[in-house]
Amino acid sequence: MGLDAQLLAELWRECEAGGWGLDQVEFREILISIGTEQNFGLAALEIASQGQQTEFFRGLRLGDLVLARACAKGNERGWERFVALYRQTLLRAAIAITGSETLGSELADQLYAELYGLTERDGKRRCPLESYRGRGSLIGWLRTTLAQRFVDHHRRSHREQPLEEFDAPALEPEKPAGEIWALGKAIEEALGRRAAEERLLLAAYYLDGRTLLEIAKVLGVHEATVSRRVRRVTDGLRKQVLRILQDSGLSRRAAEEALGADPRDLDLNLKKLLQYSQTDAFQEKAAS
Amino acid sequence: MNSSTQLEFHPDAESLSAFAERALPERERGQIVAHLAVCSRCRDVIFLAQQAVMEMEVAAAPAARTAWRGWSWLSGWRLAWIPAAALAAVVGLAFLVHGRHEETGTEMARVVPQAVPHEDGNAAKPAAKERVFAKKEHAPVSNVMGKQPEIKVESAPVGSAYVPLPAETAPLPAAATETVTVTSAPPLMTTNGLIGQGIRMNEFKPEPMLEARQSLGASHSSNATVVRAPGAKMDEMDERSQASRKTKAKYAGSGGVSTLQLKNEALPSSGFDAGAQMPLVQFTAAGGASIAPLPSGLGAVSSVTAANCTLAIDQAGALFLSRDSGSHWESVARQWTGRAVNVSLLPTLNGRSFVAAPTRGAAAAPTAPAEVFELRNDKNLTWVSADGVIWTAQ
Numbered sequence: 001m002g003l004d005a006q007l008l009a010e011l012w013r014e015c016e017a018g019g020w021g022l023d024q025v026e027f028r029e030i031l032i033s034i035g036t037e038q039n040f041g042l043a044a045l046e047i048a049s050q051g052q053q054t055e056f057f058r059g060l061r062l063g064d065l066v067l068a069r070a071c072a073k074g075n076e077r078g079w080e081r082f083v084a085l086y087r088q089t090l091l092r093a094a095i096a097i098t099g100s101e102t103l104g105s106e107l108a109d110q111l112y113a114e115l116y117g118l119t120e121r122d123g124k125r126r127c128p129l130e131s132y133r134g135r136g137s138l139i140g141w142l143r144t145t146l147a148q149r150f151v152d153h154h155r156r157s158h159r160e161q162p163l164e165e166f167d168a169p170a171l172e173p174e175k176p177a178g179e180i181w182a183l184g185k186a187i188e189e190a191l192g193r194r195a196a197e198e199r200l201l202l203a204a205y206y207l208d209g210r211t212l213l214e215i216a217k218v219l220g221v222h223e224a225t226v227s228r229r230v231r232r233v234t235d236g237l238r239k240q241v242l243r244i245l246q247d248s249g250l251s252r253r254a255a256e257e258a259l260g261a262d263p264r265d266l267d268l269n270l271k272k273l274l275q276y277s278q279t280d281a282f283q284e285k286a287a288s
Numbered sequence: 289m290n291s292s293t294q295l296e297f298h299p300d301a302e303s304l305s306a307f308a309e310r311a312l313p314e315r316e317r318g319q320i321v322a323h324l325a326v327c328s329r330c331r332d333v334i335f336l337a338q339q340a341v342m343e344m345e346v347a348a349a350p351a352a353r354t355a356w357r358g359w360s361w362l363s364g365w366r367l368a369w370i371p372a373a374a375l376a377a378v379v380g381l382a383f384l385v386h387g388r389h390e391e392t393g394t395e396m397a398r399v400v401p402q403a404v405p406h407e408d409g410n411a412a413k414p415a416a417k418e419r420v421f422a423k424k425e426h427a428p429v430s431n432v433m434g435k436q437p438e439i440k441v442e443s444a445p446v447g448s449a450y451v452p453l454p455a456e457t458a459p460l461p462a463a464a465t466e467t468v469t470v471t472s473a474p475p476l477m478t479t480n481g482l483i484g485q486g487i488r489m490n491e492f493k494p495e496p497m498l499e500a501r502q503s504l505g506a507s508h509s510s511n512a513t514v515v516r517a518p519g520a521k522m523d524e525m526d527e528r529s530q531a532s533r534k535t536k537a538k539y540a541g542s543g544g545v546s547t548l549q550l551k552n553e554a555l556p557s558s559g560f561d562a563g564a565q566m567p568l569v570q571f572t573a574a575g576g577a578s579i580a581p582l583p584s585g586l587g588a589v590s591s592v593t594a595a596n597c598t599l600a601i602d603q604a605g606a607l608f609l610s611r612d613s614g615s616h617w618e619s620v621a622r623q624w625t626g627r628a629v630n631v632s633l634l635p636t637l638n639g640r641s642f643v644a645a646p647t648r649g650a651a652a653a654p655t656a657p658a659e660v661f662e663l664r665n666d667k668n669l670t671w672v673s674a675d676g677v678i679w680t681a682q
Contacts, residue, residue, distance in 0.1 A: 041313045041315075041316065042313075042315075043315060059311075089344075092340075092344055092347070093337075093340040093344065094340075096339065096340040096343035096344060097336045097337070097339065097340045131300065131301075131302065132302055133302055135302055135303070135305075135306040135311050135312065136302055136305035136306035136308070136309045136311045137305070137309060140305035140306075140308065140309050140337070141301055141302050141305045143305070143337040143340050143341065144301040144302070144304045144305040144308070144333060144334070144337045145301040146337070146340070147332070147333040147334070147336035147337040147340070148301055148304075148333050150336065151329055151332045151333050151336065152329075155329065196318060196321045196322035196325045197321050197325070199325035199326070200321050200324050200325040200331075203324075203325055203326070203328070203331065204324075204331060204335070207328070208328065208331055208332070208335070210331075210335055214335055214338060214339065214342075217338050217341075217342065218308060218334055218335060218338050220310050
């Protein structure tokens with residue numbers, strides 16, 4: 001892959017990579033590595049045109065990228081800049097994530113030490129900043145990294161504790177097993193037909209108990225929009241389950257009885273099914 | 289997931305971060321959403337990271353709010369600044385006006401006993417113990433019993449209420465002391481008359497019956513208060529003081545008629561002592577009854593006489609000059625702005641004081657010829673003139 005020399009020089013000058021100890025050759029290698037790895041933002045087998053490549057490179061946060069790479073290289077001036085910009089922000093983010101000043105400080109210090117390259121793998125100093133590719137902001141990457149560390153640590157340390165939701169009986173014993181099985185299959189099928197974003201809405205809202213505001217922030221939409229979508233998805237899901245039940249041979253009355261007259265019953269079932277579907281669908285391979 | 293195309297792996301931190309920042313292409317975004325729909329771990333990560341953003345925003349908000357709160361507090365009082373500024377302006381104006389009055393009005397009028405006894409000889413009777421204080425100021429007592437009063441108008445520094453008298457006005461024996469102090473700043477007017485700004489009449493001897501008459505159109509009042517000595521007959525003074533109080537309410541605050549013709553007359557005893565002929569110091573404004581009608585046909589609101597030069601302002605604000613004690617008048621060309629309301633003598637000229645002697649007798653001539661006329665308009669601006677014809681703004 002070739003990178004236009006004029007574009008390279010222009011990008012190199014714009015992000016002041018020279019100030020961080022990166023010459024144009026190093027800068028070119030970094031850009032080509034990132035572009036190749038991401039296939040310039042295209043699907044796996046697509047071949048990026050020159051324009052697409054240029055668009056991809058221009059979409060990167062090159063300022064943050066060269067700073068991260070300079071720090072990864074051990075550039076002292078880069079680290080001074082990094083500390084000035086992100087040290088306190090990192091600490092505050094860690095405290096916000098953990099909800100504890102002590103845990104937050106510990107988490108931030110741990111990540112900071114890791115970023116500084118105090119950890120080695122195969123005898124080679126490794127810096128997580130090398131994995132930053134400039135597609136989002138560096139501070140966003142730092143926050144997400146902190147959250148990953150915290151979640152993984154929490155999951156490891158709480159893995160053996162029983163979850164109440166799992167302990168609670170999922171099925172009502174008085175209902176016939178056939179209807180329950182049919183209901184489960186219908187809900188699973190209905191969930192499978194929903195779009196990924198709708199499933200994310202349902203999981204975040206019902207399973208994780210996230211607020212509409214939190215979901216709205218993540219999806220980048222208004223809170224009211226999330227509320228309307230959740231209602232629409234729930235209504236659509238209920239109708240779809242009824243239709244699936246009827247398609248499976250149940251009468252409408254029997255299908256409604258199976259679904260339950262109380263909509264809250266449907267919510268509970270939905271939560272459980274989402275939880276199960278998650279564990280069934282993916283193997284958790286923690287990045288750490 | 290280290291490779292965004294493999295959903296069986298978790299998205300890496302950068303992909304999740306870029307997803308939250310909406311920096312991913314649509315294809316990759318869809319993959320992340322699909323993963324998030326089924327992966328509670330990555331949902332936790334992305335919601336926690338987002339929560340950190342929100343909490344940091346909330347933490348930053350109070351600081352911004354605090355910074356803005358100062359302006360908010362200020363803006364809450366923003367409307368209050370308007371009346372406050374207006375009040376400050378009024379107070380400043382009042383100080384300015386008051387300062388001007390004090391500057392030009394700290395004259396002191398004294399009734400100094402003369403060596404010649406009063407014509408009717410009744411003046412030698414013991415004086416009733418009466419004191420008239422203006423603004424409750426106590427004047428030094430001088431004994432002028434049996435002597436003709438000599439009225440001097442002296443300039444005094446601002447704020448010096450009582451200036452030590454010269455040697456020729458040394459206090460007389462205290463037995464017949466009668467002190468009348470009328471101090472006013474702004475201008476003082478006694479019962480019917482107006483005494484110029486800040487003029488204080490001090491030490492009337494013997495038994496002076498103060499009557500200041502005003503034939504001027506402007507209504508003024510006096511801050512003078514009358515304090516009676518025990519046992520004195522004060523019927524007449526009561527009436528006068530009451531009238532003075534009544535006129536007090538009418539005081540308009542502007543400069544009043546200043547220069548007076550001071551007369552010392554003997555009046556029938558209707559006042560302090562039954563049957564006694566009391567010397568009367570009669571303050572008569574030059575524009576009063578003694579002034580012939582002005583050419584404009586309007587009454588004079590202010591007049592002043594000095595060195596055979598009489599100036600009078602009529603009710604329309606026109607200034608007239610007479611060099612023959614008011615027999616003939618000539619109009620003075622308007623050289624000031626606004627409406628002239630007051631003409632007076634400046635108390636000082638180049639730091640010198642002058643004394644306006646009584647109009648009667650050989651001592652009537654001013655002892656210091658440095659008369660400078662001062663004209664004041666309705667906006668309290670002043671002009672000065674040495675001859676009454678050419679006026680210069682001050």
